[in-house]
Amino acid sequence: MKTITKLIPVIFLSVIMGGSLFYSCSQEKKEEIAVVLPLDAALSQAGENRVELEKALHRYQSNPSDSLKYRAACFLIENMPFYTYYKGKLLEQYLTFFTLLQEARSKKIYPQAMVDSVRRMYGPFSLDSLQYCKDVLTVDSAYLCSNIDWAFKVWQDQPWGKNVSFADFCEYILPYRIGDETLSYWREDIYRKYNPLLDSLRASTVLDIEDPLVAARCLCDSLRKRSRFFTTTIPQGLPHVGPEIAQSVSGSCRELSDYVVYVCRALGIPCAIDFMPLHGGGNDGHQWVSFADKYGTLYFQEYPDKIKEVRKDKMCEASKIKVYRNTFSLNRVMQAEMQRLDTAVVPFFRDPHIVDVTADYAKTYKKRLEIPTSMLYSGKPRSRIAYLCGSSRMDWEPVAWAEFDGKHLAFSDVQIEPVMRIATYERGRLRFWTDPFEMTVSGEFHVFAPSDSxxxxxxxxxxxxWQDEKYQKRMIGGVFEGSNDPDFRQTEVLFLIEKQPERLRTMAYSRSLTPFRYVRYIGPEKGHCNVAEIEFYEAGGLLPLSGRVIGTPGCYQQDGSHEYTNAFDGNTETSFDYTEPYGGWTGLDLGTPKVIDKIIYTPANRDNxxxxxxxxxxxxxxxxxxxxxxxxxxxxxxxxxxxxxxxxxxxxxxxxxxxxxxxxxxxxxxxxxx
Incomplete structure (x- = not known):
């Protein structure tokens, strides 16, 4: 797991590598300082709960055979002050949204309607209405020891544990939480539920059962078969859903990633959540689960896709500015450097539990992106930290930082091409220092500024x-036909679609002057007859012709949500998606033969x-x-x-x-x- 290990913050490595070949007496004192200071700081913040945390430490310290467990307990406790969570009835009520998603799909209820329904039932969601809890004040010895014992069990019992270092174990198997979810005992239940999925792997004489990636692939291939519901439309402001809700396998990339991480860690498979704060060409972030094989090669999974090698996948070419990895441990090196430079730090970089992995995910990136002085606005910054910002609608969001003196500025490991902008954070708001700009593949800066022309x-x-492009292409080769036979045994082509539509409503004129009672659209090979809306017009007609909707029943989703009738419901947001790649069609019985003059058609789309x-x-x-x-x-x-x-x-x-x-x-x- 070399790729993951090298990214653990330096201070944490100095703590856990005390037993390495480089250990010496001269280092012993430094390591004691590195351990004692964070641990003492955590215990001093524990208040009355200090007794519970020390009870866990004493349990493992008293037995020499538990020395690794003691160091694991130290690791968890010294990072505990930076974690909080919420409890309350309103949160429990809102979390029912995720468990209901599967049922809602079969009833053709859209996620946004469910969000609105939950809001009407329980009122607006607000974290202020919940009980705010700190880990360091609430985690007791029983919970802490249970988590440690189960984490060690799977690390030491599973055959692939031989290729998982203690450093990787602490960072990517041991943590009892992912984010700010409500705490619960989850390891044993998930272990007993999912561990049988790996029985065939452990019994295999062919597969390399000592490679963590092999275990990850076997497990995730089984998990991919589970029913899931992906949607980016979820109630806003919710914390992480926790291990119980995550197993409903519903929600956004955050919930699906959490699900994979809980299951993998419960079975001793090290993994991390990597993320881009912003898509280079989108307004939102994205996250996925990363793995490494026993040689240190980096892999990733966007559930429910297969696990793929990063360097051989389009992920490296996807537009992004920065990629980070979530860590349980605080990146104290980054925190100390930012505190040295400034007291006002943007929320994203406060108490950073992240490390920069952009270089692992980008083919075209600048190791050092220097901003020309000529691009900077005049003036003197109040902050010594400058932020590289990405675009999100009308806002600009910081995704990277660098030291700034008003003249010299350079950012490390930045993927080129996305639009960026430089800002400082002063008095609680961003102050911009450049116009928006992009760097081309040739290494030139292009600034976006309105001209007088x-x-x-x-x-x-x-x-x-781009998300609609596959639907547009699925219409190329599609045919509008007319017939006077309800079974379309004899047909005449009204219009053949020869290029992908570029707008919501594309108009085409019929090639035939023959009157037809039955008209239809039949999709091309591999097109699943994807079409959102069709209108047939007579010459001079201001309104589309009406009739009885006819077609081939059945949709790819197998839930009635994308049937042939959608093409004539007057709604461009619904579409036909036939169950088979070819053979599906949708049309009208006009009642009496009519000459079709023009046709207006709409591809399946995401309403943009x-x-x-x-x-x-x-x-x-x-x-x-x-x-x-x-x-x-x-x-x-x-x-x-x-x-x-x-x-x-x-x-x-x-x-x-x-x-x-x-x-x-x-x-x-x-x-x-x-």
Whole structure:
């Protein structure tokens, strides 16, 4: 597990490596200082609970055979002051959201409707209404010792434990919590539930059962078969859900990652949660679970996908600025350096339980990103820390930091290409020191600043459509047909889709003048007949033709949510997704033959196109903030804005619905997302 071990904060390594080959008398005193100071600091904050923590220490200190357990107890206790959690009835009520997700899907209830329902039932969620607890004040000796004993059991009993160092054990198996979840006894229950999944591995004479990655793959391949419900729409502000709720396998990447970590650690498989604070081309962060084989090669899993090697996967090419690994131990080196430079630190870097692993996840990155003085605004910063910020809608979020004297500034290990901006944190808010910029593959800086030149722009979307692209491509080769036979034994092509649609509503004209009673859309090979909405028109008709919806029943989801009838329900957010790659179709029985003049069709989508009758506002980024270019009500599936400054970052907001909006520039007549 070399890749994971090398990332543990230096101070922690000095504590746990006392038994290594490099141990000497001259080091003994230094190690005692490194251990005693954090441990004493933790015990001094424990108040009346100090007795419980010392009881655990004395239990292992009294028996020489428990020396490693004693050091493990020290590790947990000295990091305990930095962890808190919440308890209360409102939290319990809101956590039912996750257990109900599976049932809601079969009933065609969308996650947002469930969020709204929970809010109506229990009122708005607020952490202030819950009981606030500190680990160092509440964790008793029974809980602590139970966690340590079970962690050691799986480490020492499982065959792959031979290739897990004590350092990796402490950081990636031993921790009793992941984040701020309510504490519970979880190890034994999860062990007994999931350990049988590895019986065949332990009995294998073919697989390398002493490689932790082999164990991780065997386990995760079994877990992937479990039913799950993924959604990014969850009640806002909730802490981590905890091991019991995580086993419902429902929620966002955070809940699914937590699930994998609980199960792996309960079975002695070391793993960590790695994350990007912000997507390079998106507004939100993302996280996943990382593993290493016995040679130190780094792997990762975005549940429910398979475990893959990082360097051989598109993960390295994904747009990002920084990647970090969550650690249970405090990164005291980072904390001390930031406290030396400034007392005002942004929340993300306060008490940092993270280490930087960007270099492991990025193919094109700068080991040292130096910001040219010419790009910096004039003035003198009050803070000696500058932050590299990524874009999130109209906000800028710090994702990296460096020492700053107002002139010289360089950040370590930064992936190039995403849009960034430099800021300091002064008086509780960000103060910007550059215009937004990006670094190209050739190593040149490109600054986004509004110029005096203006242009007219035509907009079709408010968010990148890369997630929709697969649906757009699935329509290429799709055919609209007409027939006077209800079984379509004799058909005539009305229109063949030859390129992927680029807007919400694409208009096509029929090639036939023959009247047909039955009309349909049949998807191309491997297209699952994906289509969101279809409208057929007669010549001069202002309204789409109506009729009895006909088609092939069955959808890929096998829950009735994506049936053929969705293509004629008037809702562009619902779609048909046939159960088989080919053979599905959807259409209308018009009652009497009619000549089709034109067809309007909509690809399956995530509702980020411009929608008719929705209220929009276009803004552009200036040195002092965002400036509006006015609001419009869309009359079609596009918007036209005149006299837009060239070179500026733009953002289109939908004030009627939806939350996904992303910065872009307008170049050569198109929106270019950033």
């Amino acid at each position: 203006v242009q007219d722009v035509t907009l079709f979307a408010k968010y990148p459509l 196109y411009v929608r008719s009758l929705d209220e929009y506002e276009l803004s552009y980024c200036t040195r002092r903030g965002w400036r509006t270019l006015g609001q419009q009500t869309a009359m079609l599936d596009s918007l036209v804005y005149k006299r837009v400054p060239k070179g500026a970052l733009l953002l289109l907001q939908n004030h009627t619905r939806g939350k996904q909006e992303r910065i872009f520039v307008y170049e050569e007549g198109k929106q270019v997302w950033k």
